[in-house]
Amino acid sequence: MGKVSVGWQKFLHEPLRALQDGGLLLTSVDATGRPNPMTIGWASHGIYWGQPVLVVMVRPSRYTFGCMEMTGDFTVSVPYPDLSEQVALCGTRSGRNTNKFEECGFTPENIDAVRSPGIEQCGLTYFCRCVHRNDVLPSQLDESLVRACYPSDDFHRFYYGQIVETLADEDFSERFNT
Amino acid sequence: MGKVSVGWQKFLHEPLRALQDGGLLLTSVDATGRPNPMTIGWASHGIYWGQPVLVVMVRPSRYTFGCMEMTGDFTVSVPYPDLSEQVALCGTRSGRNTNKFEECGFTPENIDAVRSPGIEQCGLTYFCRCVHRNDVLPSQLDESLVRACYPSDDFHRFYYGQIVETLADEDFSERFNT
Numbered sequence: 001m002g003k004v005s006v007g008w009q010k011f012l013h014e015p016l017r018a019l020q021d022g023g024l025l026l027t028s029v030d031a032t033g034r035p036n037p038m039t040i041g042w043a044s045h046g047i048y049w050g051q052p053v054l055v056v057m058v059r060p061s062r063y064t065f066g067c068m069e070m071t072g073d074f075t076v077s078v079p080y081p082d083l084s085e086q087v088a089l090c091g092t093r094s095g096r097n098t099n100k101f102e103e104c105g106f107t108p109e110n111i112d113a114v115r116s117p118g119i120e121q122c123g124l125t126y127f128c129r130c131v132h133r134n135d136v137l138p139s140q141l142d143e144s145l146v147r148a149c150y151p152s153d154d155f156h157r158f159y160y161g162q163i164v165e166t167l168a169d170e171d172f173s174e175r176f177n178t
Numbered sequence: 179m180g181k182v183s184v185g186w187q188k189f190l191h192e193p194l195r196a197l198q199d200g201g202l203l204l205t206s207v208d209a210t211g212r213p214n215p216m217t218i219g220w221a222s223h224g225i226y227w228g229q230p231v232l233v234v235m236v237r238p239s240r241y242t243f244g245c246m247e248m249t250g251d252f253t254v255s256v257p258y259p260d261l262s263e264q265v266a267l268c269g270t271r272s273g274r275n276t277n278k279f280e281e282c283g284f285t286p287e288n289i290d291a292v293r294s295p296g297i298e299q300c301g302l303t304y305f306c307r308c309v310h311r312n313d314v315l316p317s318q319l320d321e322s323l324v325r326a327c328y329p330s331d332d333f334h335r336f337y338y339g340q341i342v343e344t345l346a347d348e349d350f351s352e353r354f355n356t
Contacts (some may be wrong), residue, residue: 007183009194010304011188012191012194013187013190014206016187016190016224019224019225020225041225041226041228042224042225042227043224043225044222044224044225044226044231044233045222045223045224046194046197046220046221046222046223046224046233046234047194047197047219047220047221047222048196048222049220049319049323049326049327050219050326050327051219051323053222053235054239055224056223057226059242088263118323131319131320131323132314132315132316132318132320132323133318134213134313134315134318134336135312136310136312137310137311137312140310140312141227142309142310142312142340145227145229145309145310146226149226149227149228158312159295169184
């Protein structure tokens with residue numbers, strides 16, 4: 001089944017459901033050009049500066065952090081429910097010592113505008129160019145969330161990705177919802 | 179028609195369409211407790227720190243900025259298409275010299291958890307408690323967006339609102355889409 005370009009706002013319920021059920025896959029590339037997928041459960045989606053954006057957060061300790069800082073782009077893929085094992089692997093192993101993309105049997109999906117690939121096995125991928133970044137500020141975060149989410153003071157950086165392309169399987173919604 | 183409490187993720191397409199077609203209404207209260215609605219066209223929606231969030235941005239020059247800093251809560255209401263005049267008024271007048279809530283003929287909709295009211299005439303309102311704030315960093319923003327959006331260096335502050343309640347008209351979707 002081939003991928004088709006769709007409007008960034010076409011699918012809203014499926015990505016949010018996947019975010020809550022195991023996670024989405026944030027893919028960036030490292031200095032050698034190797035893609036590295038990381039599972040994320042926190043993200044937001046909307047419009048800033050008149051542009052469609054996906055805003056993801058990454059802790060400085062993650063392998064992905066160095067990748068994002070280097071390339072300035074990323075993709076976010078929405079996995080089908082039957083990829084739950086791969087999603088779990090991408091959430092527990094590090095790209096420092098594992099080629100997660102290869103271990104998952106993923107096929108890269110490339111477009112010209114960004115270096116980070118999508119994942120062919122996922123039904124929907126947003127290709128994003130980083131247009132802004134800022135940090136979680138501990139002094140400005142609710143104290144109970146500081147305690148619950150940052151026992152090691154490893155505060156996230158937010159990456160604001162302008163969505164430059166959205167590719168989906170033609171039957172994405174049907175396959176995702178069965 | 180009475181309001182009912184609904185899941186924060188129940189309606190996704192309608193708020194995004196309203197955001198793009200005129201805007202949503204961000205309401206906060208000032209030091210005297212008077213509600214002040216402001217039209218916004220930029221926002222995002224998702225999950226951070228395990229909480230459902232709506233992230234809005236406000237320029238320091240706006241009357242709303244002082245309100246947000248003071249009360250630490252806000253609401254975001256999704257207007258029906260037939261409220262386009264009120265939405266335009268709330269986007270062009272300032273709460274400094276206009277009681278926009280009253281001029282629009284809005285009725286406040288209160289809940290115990292936050293001080294900022296919703297707007298009964300709107301079909302859907304998210305009630306949010308501010309749990310984090312940080313700023314647009316000019317050095318970290320794409321240069322073309324700095325030029326396009328900030329000719330006066332009036333960089334926005336982001337307010338991360340944990341959604342504590344979502345109230346909707348029982349027939350919201352039908353009314354919004356007709």
